Amino acid sequence: MFDDLRPHLAELRKRLGLSVLSVFIAFIIAFTFHNSILGWITQPLNNALVEVGRIIESQDKATWKMKTDEQNTTTQTHTAQDAAAKLQKRLQEASKVADSKLGILLQEAAQAANELSQTLKHMDLNQTHSEHNSFEGKITTHQVGGAFFVALKVSFFAGLLGALPFILYQLWLFVAPGLYSNEKKMVVPFVVGGSIMFFIGVIFAYYIVTPFGFQFLITFGSFLYTPFINIEDYVGFFTKIMMGFGLAFELPVFAYFLALLGLVTDRTLIDFFKYAIVIIFLIAALLTPPDILTQLLMAAPLVILYGVSILIVRMVNPAQDEDDEDEVTNEEDTETNDTRQRTTD
Numbered sequence: 380m381f382d383d384l385r386p387h388l389a390e391l392r393k394r395l396g397l398s399v400l401s402v403f404i405a406f407i408i409a410f411t412f413h414n415s416i417l418g419w420i421t422q423p424l425n426n427a428l429v430e431v432g433r434i435i436e437s438q439d440k441a442t443w444k445m446k447t448d449e450q451n452t453t454t455q456t457h458t459a460q461d462a463a464a465k466l467q468k469r470l471q472e473a474s475k476v477a478d479s480k481l482g483i484l485l486q487e488a489a490q491a492a493n494e495l496s497q498t499l500k501h502m503d504l505n506q507t508h509s510e511h512n513s514f515e516g517k518i519t520t521h522q523v524g525g526a527f528f529v530a531l532k533v534s535f536f537a538g539l540l541g542a543l544p545f546i547l548y549q550l551w552l553f554v555a556p557g558l559y560s561n562e563k564k565m566v567v568p569f570v571v572g573g574s575i576m577f578f579i580g581v582i583f584a585y586y587i588v589t590p591f592g593f594q595f596l597i598t599f600g601s602f603l604y605t606p607f608i609n610i611e612d613y614v615g616f617f618t619k620i621m622m623g624f625g626l627a628f629e630l631p632v633f634a635y636f637l638a639l640l641g642l643v644t645d646r647t648l649i650d651f652f653k654y655a656i657v658i659i660f661l662i663a664a665l666l667t668p669p670d671i672l673t674q675l676l677m678a679a680p681l682v683i684l685y686g687v688s689i690l691i692v693r694m695v696n697p698a699q700d701e702d703d704e705d706e707v708t709n710e711e712d713t714e715t716n717d718t719r720q721r722t723t724d
Contacts, residue, residue, distance in 0.1 A: 390556075394549040401545045406538030413530040416537050420617055421518060423585065424608060427593035434598060518608045529610050536618045540581070544574045562639060573632045580628030581621050583680065589620065592673035623666030627681050634688035638696035646698030648689045655685055 409416060520526060547570045555563050597606055637643045648655075663677040 390553060394553045398542070398546045398549050401542040402535075402538050404538075405541035406534050409537035409541065410530065410534040412537075413534050416533045417529065417614075420533055420536075420614065421610075423589040423593055423617075424518065424613060426590065427597050428606070428608075430594055431597045517606075518610050518613070520610050522611065525611055529614055532611075532614045532618070536614075536621070540578075543577060544570055547573045558640070565636070565639065569632070569636060572635075573629060576628045576632050577625040580624040580626070583628070584620050584624035584677075588624065588667070588673055588676045589617070591676065592620075592667065595672055619666060623662070624677065627662070627666075627677065628684065630681070630684045631688045631691055635691050635695060638692040641696055643692060644696050644698035645689050645693035648685070648692055652685070652689075656682065659685070 520529070522528065548566070551566045551569050555566070634643065634648070659681045660674070660678050663674040663681065667673040667677050
């Protein structure tokens with residue numbers, strides 16, 4: 380038995396080796412552009428931080444800041460500033476009617492009062508500026524080599540995306556020996572269709588899912604806490620979402636080729652639909668942030684893609700009715716009996 384599997388294992392090892400090599404080459408190329416790739420990856424997070432900052436600044440801050448204390452401090456600052464200005468004015472007036480020595484002292488005192496007034500004014504401006512910029516979400520790193528490891532992660536992610544068509548081609552070459560000659564010609568639709576659907580899933584997640592998901596997650600609790608996002612965690616989180624949506628959008632492609640091989644029919648997918656709904660929502664819960672909005676944004680397209688897969692399979696390998704199956708069985712039995720009779724004669 381092992382001798383029969385040995386050629387298949389050798390072929391599998393060859394295809395895996397070529398796939399890993401393609402990812403490594405794409406990784407090296409992507410590493411030279413890791414700053415641009417990282418900027419593309421962090422753009423949804425930056426947009427969400429800016430948008431949440433606008434939302435928070437436009438709302439009443441009394442729910443999350445001690446506004447009474449701030450008002451008291453501001454009032455005291457203004458009172459001291461007014462007193463210092465009044466003192467300066469009185470000292471300047473007194474210096475004009477006093478003798479020379481006393482006038483010089485009064486002028487120096489007026490100058491000191493002016494400096495005190497300017498200092499209080501500067502403190503008031505800084506406090507006002509701080510109030511208007513209270514939300515300062517940041518992207519940080521907690522490791523000494525955090526930036527380097529992040530560059531490796533984003534380069535590997537980009538390399539995997541770049542090598543995807545070649546990986547699909549190697550997958551097709553591995554299963555091609557077991558196909559008929561007419562089925563082997565479907566290599567181009569498999570590679571092109573699989574790559575396009577994967578990239579559509581990534582684009583859908585990037586432009587539709589992440590803006591809503593990140594904004595919701597950052598907004599929740601930002602009235603109490605300032606978000607400092609760890610870049611290492613964010614990159615892993617982001618790539619998991621992208622890969623999950625990319626693989627999810629491969630469903631119609633794999634359904635088409637499974638139907639082409641006669642492994643599934645539209646009746647099979649229809650009967651499995653009630654279980655597929657549960658599996659889809661479980662996958663959405665595992666691959667998306669823990670909020671219902673993002674989960675629905677992944678589960679809804681998957682349900683639609685499952686319906687599209689049923690239509691595709693119906694066109695490629697429709698399920699036969701029981702009457703048709705009986706007729707086919709009777710025809711096969713008749714042909715078998717005729718063959719046996721001719722053999723006997």
